[in-house]
Amino acid sequence: MPLSHAAANSRRRAGFLELKFTTRIALVFGALGLLALLVSMAYAYRTAEQSLQQEIDSALQQRHRAVENLIEIRLGLLDVYLQSAAANRIFTSVVDTQEEESPLDVLVEDMAFMFQDSALGANLDVFFIVDNENELVFDAGLPLYDIEPLFAAMRAPFIYSNRWSVVSTDNLTVLIKSVPLFDPATIQLRGYMFIGLAVGQNRAFLSEIADRADLDILKLGYEGQVLLRHAGVNFVSELDRQPQMGEVDISNNVYLLREAMSLPGGINNIWTEVGISADRFPSLTESYQQTFFLLSGGFIVLLLIAAWLIHLSHAQNVGRLMKYIQDIQSGTRGAVYVHGGIKEYNQVGSAMQEMVQDLNVAATVFESTEGMIVTDQNRIILRANEAFSEITGYSTEEAIGQPLDLIKSDRHETTFFSDIDAALDANDSWQGEVWNRRKNGDDYLQWTSITAVRTDDDDTVINYVVTLIDATQRKAAEMKITQLAFYDQLTGLPNRQLLMDRLDQAIAASVRHRKSGAILYIDLDDFKTLNDTRGHDVGDLLLKQVANRLLNCVRKSDTVARIGGDEFIILLEDLDIDLDIASQQVEVLAETILETLPAPYYIGGIEQFSTLSIGITLFQGEQDTFDELLKQADLAMYQAKAAGRNTRRFFNPSMQARVLEHAEVANDIRKGMHNHEFVLYFQPQMGQSRQLIGAEALLRWNHPTRGLVAPGGFISVAEETGLILPLGQWVLESACAVLAQWAQSPKTAELSLAINISARQLVQVDFVDQVISALHHSGANAQRLKLELTESMLLNDVEDTIQKMHQLRVHGVTFSLDDFGTGYSSLSYLRQLPLDQLKIDQSFVQDLAEQANHTTIAQTIVTLAKGLDISVIAEGVETEAQCIALTNYGCEAYQGYLFGRPMPLEELVAMAAQ
Numbered sequence: 001m002p003l004s005h006a007a008a009n010s011r012r013r014a015g016f017l018e019l020k021f022t023t024r025i026a027l028v029f030g031a032l033g034l035l036a037l038l039v040s041m042a043y044a045y046r047t048a049e050q051s052l053q054q055e056i057d058s059a060l061q062q063r064h065r066a067v068e069n070l071i072e073i074r075l076g077l078l079d080v081y082l083q084s085a086a087a088n089r090i091f092t093s094v095v096d097t098q099e100e101e102s103p104l105d106v107l108v109e110d111m112a113f114m115f116q117d118s119a120l121g122a123n124l125d126v127f128f129i130v131d132n133e134n135e136l137v138f139d140a141g142l143p144l145y146d147i148e149p150l151f152a153a154m155r156a157p158f159i160y161s162n163r164w165s166v167v168s169t170d171n172l173t174v175l176i177k178s179v180p181l182f183d184p185a186t187i188q189l190r191g192y193m194f195i196g197l198a199v200g201q202n203r204a205f206l207s208e209i210a211d212r213a214d215l216d217i218l219k220l221g222y223e224g225q226v227l228l229r230h231a232g233v234n235f236v237s238e239l240d241r242q243p244q245m246g247e248v249d250i251s252n253n254v255y256l257l258r259e260a261m262s263l264p265g266g267i268n269n270i271w272t273e274v275g276i277s278a279d280r281f282p283s284l285t286e287s288y289q290q291t292f293f294l295l296s297g298g299f300i301v302l303l304l305i306a307a308w309l310i311h312l313s314h315a316q317n318v319g320r321l322m323k324y325i326q327d328i329q330s331g332t333r334g335a336v337y338v339h340g341g342i343k344e345y346n347q348v349g350s351a352m353q354e355m356v357q358d359l360n361v362a363a364t365v366f367e368s369t370e371g372m373i374v375t376d377q378n379r380i381i382l383r384a385n386e387a388f389s390e391i392t393g394y395s396t397e398e399a400i401g402q403p404l405d406l407i408k409s410d411r412h413e414t415t416f417f418s419d420i421d422a423a424l425d426a427n428d429s430w431q432g433e434v435w436n437r438r439k440n441g442d443d444y445l446q447w448t449s450i451t452a453v454r455t456d457d458d459d460t461v462i463n464y465v466v467t468l469i470d471a472t473q474r475k476a477a478e479m480k481i482t483q484l485a486f487y488d489q490l491t492g493l494p495n496r497q498l499l500m501d502r503l504d505q506a507i508a509a510s511v512r513h514r515k516s517g518a519i520l521y522i523d524l525d526d527f528k529t530l531n532d533t534r535g536h537d538v539g540d541l542l543l544k545q546v547a548n549r550l551l552n553c554v555r556k557s558d559t560v561a562r563i564g565g566d567e568f569i570i571l572l573e574d575l576d577i578d579l580d581i582a583s584q585q586v587e588v589l590a591e592t593i594l595e596t597l598p599a600p601y602y603i604g605g606i607e608q609f610s611t612l613s614i615g616i617t618l619f620q621g622e623q624d625t626f627d628e629l630l631k632q633a634d635l636a637m638y639q640a641k642a643a644g645r646n647t648r649r650f651f652n653p654s655m656q657a658r659v660l661e662h663a664e665v666a667n668d669i670r671k672g673m674h675n676h677e678f679v680l681y682f683q684p685q686m687g688q689s690r691q692l693i694g695a696e697a698l699l700r701w702n703h704p705t706r707g708l709v710a711p712g713g714f715i716s717v718a719e720e721t722g723l724i725l726p727l728g729q730w731v732l733e734s735a736c737a738v739l740a741q742w743a744q745s746p747k748t749a750e751l752s753l754a755i756n757i758s759a760r761q762l763v764q765v766d767f768v769d770q771v772i773s774a775l776h777h778s779g780a781n782a783q784r785l786k787l788e789l790t791e792s793m794l795l796n797d798v799e800d801t802i803q804k805m806h807q808l809r810v811h812g813v814t815f816s817l818d819d820f821g822t823g824y825s826s827l828s829y830l831r832q833l834p835l836d837q838l839k840i841d842q843s844f845v846q847d848l849a850e851q852a853n854h855t856t857i858a859q860t861i862v863t864l865a866k867g868l869d870i871s872v873i874a875e876g877v878e879t880e881a882q883c884i885a886l887t888n889y890g891c892e893a894y895q896g897y898l899f900g901r902p903m904p905l906e907e908l909v910a911m912a913a914q
Ligand SMILES: Nc1nc2c(ncn2[C@@H]2O[C@@H]3COP(=O)(O)O[C@H]4[C@@H](O)[C@H](n5cnc6c(=O)[nH]c(N)nc65)O[C@@H]4COP(=O)(O)O[C@H]3[C@H]2O)c(=O)[nH]1
Pocket: 683, 697, 698, 699, 710, 711, 712, 715, 728, 731, 755, 756, 757, 758, 788, 818, 819, 842, 875, 876, 877, 878, 895, 896, 897, 898, 902
């Protein structure tokens, strides 16, 4: 991908400053090394200078002390000589002899002899004896030294000192010491013996000391005067120098130190000047070099080690970073930066990882199903994604570097593009449909969104991001949204929202075209029961099949919508302007629906039956709103339900009143139950020889204002409100009580009593318990109790019904199938049902003589019952002819006005007594 200008500039600027890290380290450490070298040079020079000075000082001091020691040793030796000579017996005797006035020559000879024979003689500079009158009696010193001036200097008064002291004359400077000589017998002082070292004249001694102290120059001085000098042949010229006392003179290639000596006897005015040739010390350069090399070498080695260690750890960490970067470049998913021991690198690695994650997200977004292009400010393509290639046919390699006009078609005016530019300038974005051109030359419509990307600082455009959505895809997405918003997801039919829209249009169209329209409100009968008993999945499948059947009944231009659970609406348009004719047109459709829809449904291999009720309302023009029309159709539908279901009703204004009445009735029923207004009537049932065999208990409502109300006036309301449950329970218990009462009398003991059971009662899980408990409490004979079920109630959950019937039959309870022939009875389940009786519906009985068709049905039912080995009873028998016909078919029991209307209990009992 081409670099952005900013990145290129930044790289250019970095240019010559960009160095490898190792080179940088080498340079930095090189500079540091150089600095260290200079510092260590200066330091080394200074240190070398100081240490050389110290070395010289210490050597000179040492030599000075050596000279001092050597003189002390010589003085100590002389002291020993003096003491030993003074203690010498011979010498003493000589003194004694002298006392006895022995000749002096004898003494001298003796002394001379003694000194000649001993090493003492060779070391004596000055040795003499004086008598107690200070007259020199013996001089055994070196003949070199004339002691007369010395002796003279010592008189006035004569110095006798047993400590070393200095006596200096013009020709002789001597360190001298004396001991008194006593007569051992009388202990009288006889004289003094003196011994001395001619420090100012004994050149041999000075040379010896200089040699032994390893000196090139040695001077001895007394107070301000130089006594003796000694210098090696090369240093004679240095003798004239006069260094300060106590200081080292370091010029002229000789180092000199003049220092006072500290000799025994407290002598401190004798001094030495010691000198050592500079050649005997390492030169300053030599010692400087040594220090310098040690220092700078060590420092540079340390620097090199440090540089190497830094290089190593840097190389390791850079290696980690490089590996991470290479992983990313090679497209390794989930590449992870491994943290090392350097915090800064870890920070860089972590920051990169976060950045890569962000970029991955961005890349994922970029590689979306929408075509995307990024251009520079001149609209040159910098990046394009796969979707772009798929849409346009240009590969990304072909597109990159090309102007955006690559995909431009000729379909737009130039003003179209200038408008886009203006929008981008003003809002930074533009959206709309654009005709673009594929690589193969085809033009295609595309939903295009362009966004300008500006710099943060000077707000100039640096990129354009162009998103291309294939308009067809967008249309599909829109359609999906529409589908979700306006269509029922289960059946795919329009939902309430879309219906509303279509109805508005239909109303408007009816005005425009002077036509009528109609709404059919369709509600499945007993759908709730199906849902409760077979589950929602089955319910959903039924609804889908119902939707398909409804669609098959209508024209393409009509709308079938689902607006609720089991509620469908059909919107018909283009009906005749004459409402009567329009009603006929709708009636035709309603008939078709009522004929088609109740046919069995097959769900999961099981037959399912479902009827429906239809409420119809017609409209013309805009006098009615959607809600009102829907309400009207709804009311009509309720009327259809009230009319026995599986039928249709048209809306008329009286319907509204009927609905209100419906609510009132429900309230009334509650009150009626509370006030014991319900009673049972009994309609006789006759055997083949027309004897009373039993009765059917039928509910009546002794209404305080409406008088005696038949079930038709309240049963449907009780069913819909659930009030049928307590009402049915009451009927069951009352019937059982009647049976128990009948059992008391032989006239009635054999009579059976049939009661109607509602579907709602039957589906109760404890229905069997309720019946058994009613029998138990009343003490009624179960065999006399007959439960009348209708066909439709059996259909919902046949298995459950059969099970309950079996459980009750075990106790003797019998079952009769009411209204037989009106529903969609199937032989397959009829065989499974543990029935005792089929009841031929009164509609077949009433028309018995007139319609051949019905004759066949009644006859078929009797034959069927015989085939199933169950009894048959016909209801609604009003005429003798009907009864005879039924008898001829083989029917063995009858119920109808011919034998008696439903009557109070007492009347039936009276009838039985006859
Ligand atoms: N035209 C004519 N009609 C005759 C004749 N013989 C009997 N009927 C009428 O036919 C209906 C027979 O009852 P159903 O089929 O069980 O039909 C019953 C039954 O389905 C329901 N019903 C009545 N009592 C109860 C009850 O206690 N519980 C339940 N769940 N439903 C009941 O109300 C329906 C109507 O009952 P009713 O009005 O009493 O109407 C009764 C009866 O009066 C005749 O010869 N000609």
